[in-house]
Amino acid sequence: MKKSMAAAFALLAGCVSGGMKHAELKSSMQALKSEEGRIYFYRTGSIFGVAVQADIYLNGAVVGASQPGGFFYVERPAGKYEAHASTEVSRMVTFTLDPGETKYIRSYVSMGILVGHVNLELVNADEAEKQLESLSYTGPSPVPPAAAAKSADAAPAAQAQ
Amino acid sequence: MGHARKLVYGLALTLGLGCAAELSRAPVAFTPITGEPRTLRVKETVSVTPSTGYTRNIRAGSAWRLVGSLPQGEVYRPVGEVFTVEGANVHEAYLVVAQGSVVGFYLPGEAAFAPLPGAVPLPTEQGAP
Numbered sequence: 001m002k003k004s005m006a007a008a009f010a011l012l013a014g015c016v017s018g019g020m021k022h023a024e025l026k027s028s029m030q031a032l033k034s035e036e037g038r039i040y041f042y043r044t045g046s047i048f049g050v051a052v053q054a055d056i057y058l059n060g061a062v063v064g065a066s067q068p069g070g071f072f073y074v075e076r077p078a079g080k081y082e083a084h085a086s087t088e089v090s091r092m093v094t095f096t097l098d099p100g101e102t103k104y105i106r107s108y109v110s111m112g113i114l115v116g117h118v119n120l121e122l123v124n125a126d127e128a129e130k131q132l133e134s135l136s137y138t139g140p141s142p143v144p145p146a147a148a149a150k151s152a153d154a155a156p157a158a159q160a161q
Numbered sequence: 162m163g164h165a166r167k168l169v170y171g172l173a174l175t176l177g178l179g180c181a182a183e184l185s186r187a188p189v190a191f192t193p194i195t196g197e198p199r200t201l202r203v204k205e206t207v208s209v210t211p212s213t214g215y216t217r218n219i220r221a222g223s224a225w226r227l228v229g230s231l232p233q234g235e236v237y238r239p240v241g242e243v244f245t246v247e248g249a250n251v252h253e254a255y256l257v258v259a260q261g262s263v264v265g266f267y268l269p270g271e272a273a274f275a276p277l278p279g280a281v282p283l284p285t286e287q288g289a290p
């Protein structure tokens with residue numbers, strides 16, 4: 001009994017629970033710059049694969065980690081992006097970001113041969129906003145101002161409007 | 162079935178699932194729309210299956226805004242939603258429509274065209290969402 005309780009506790013310990021909730025954070029977020037958009041990365045608190053946590057790359061640079069029950073966001077210039085997680089199998093998501101647009105990328109764990117894979121998928125805003133409510137912020141502390149998140153790793157904007 | 166054979170089949174299945182086909186696509190020149198954008202609303206759900214075999218539904222009631230064109234057809238972007246096609250990777254995708262049928266996808270993150278194996282008729286009505 002004690003062993004199983006300890007195992008359950010160890011699993012749950014992998015979930016993020018103490019960080020700021022999305023609603024609290026949203027009120028303190030700065031407005032986007034006119035040429036930038038925002039990209040959320042999040043993972044729901046599913047117990048499956050809780051021990052599998054991986055760095056998330058955006059256009060080749062690490063921007064955070066996939067942690068169960070956690071979310072973070074980055075602000076980037078409008079343009080073309082690719083995101084992937086650093087697990088055994090790397091599955092990429094390609095998308096564009098428009099000025100003022102918010103994109104949502106959910107990570108989830110699927111079964112692998114040796115360890116689970118962290119996969120990414122684009123999610124509709126309605127669904128993502130609901131799921132974000134219960135998640136905790138895992139980004140840098142304090143909350144990064146829009147200016148700090150800007151980087152030059154985005155390709156020039158060349159997309160449909 | 163022997164234990165070893167089961168193990169081999171299991172591994173083969175796992176490997177197979179982990180190695181989805183790459184979406185067939187090629188770079189393309191996209192021409193943004195210059196005139197008044199128009200919107201299509203899909204009347205019936207339509208299933209489309211790219212070369213990777215992953216079927217996607219174009220939902221009844223979904224709205225798509227004309228954003229430009231390719232040599233293969235007009236390009237429509239989903240309104241208020243995100244649409245993706247996938248294989249080994251996941252690609253944000255816009256519909257490419259020619260003569261009332263979906264003929265493929267424009268991948269805006271890669272400026273590429275991914276053709277469908279065959280054109281799929283898309284029942285729509287025009288109008289603002």
